[in-house]
Amino acid sequence: MLALDFLAERKIAEALSRKEFDDLPGQGRPLALDDDPLVPEDLRLAYRILKNAGYAPPEVECLRAMAELERLLDDTPDGERRRQAQLKLDLLRTHLEQARPGSRASPRAQDPYRGRLLARLGRER
Secondary structure (H helix, E strand, C coil): CHHHHHHHHHHHHHHHHCCCCCCCCCCCCCCCCCCCCCCCHHHHHHHHHHHHCCCCCHHHHHHHHHHHHHHHHHHCCCCHHHHHHHHHHHHHHHHHHHHCCCCCCCCCCCCHHHHHHHHHCCCCC
């Protein structure tokens, strides 16, 4: 790998001496990096590929749908359509709450077998 690093550095130095990097768009301005510094470095490439492919986690899709319904509710007068949108928004909120780990409303927290197992092990629910 050192040979490749050396060759790359040499090519960059040659290009700098020929002034090939002068007058590039955005010169002198900071780079607009999309990488999230909180994402572990070994996962950043995979996350970028998923993002570029248009993938979003189900929670994000749910939040987008909720935002769209809230905009619809703001623009819709009282009536059956508004009531249906409100019901769907409430359902999405419940779904999102159930998906959160440790949520009291999550199916895992309400699992009767889990409760019995914890009771048998002497732990409180």
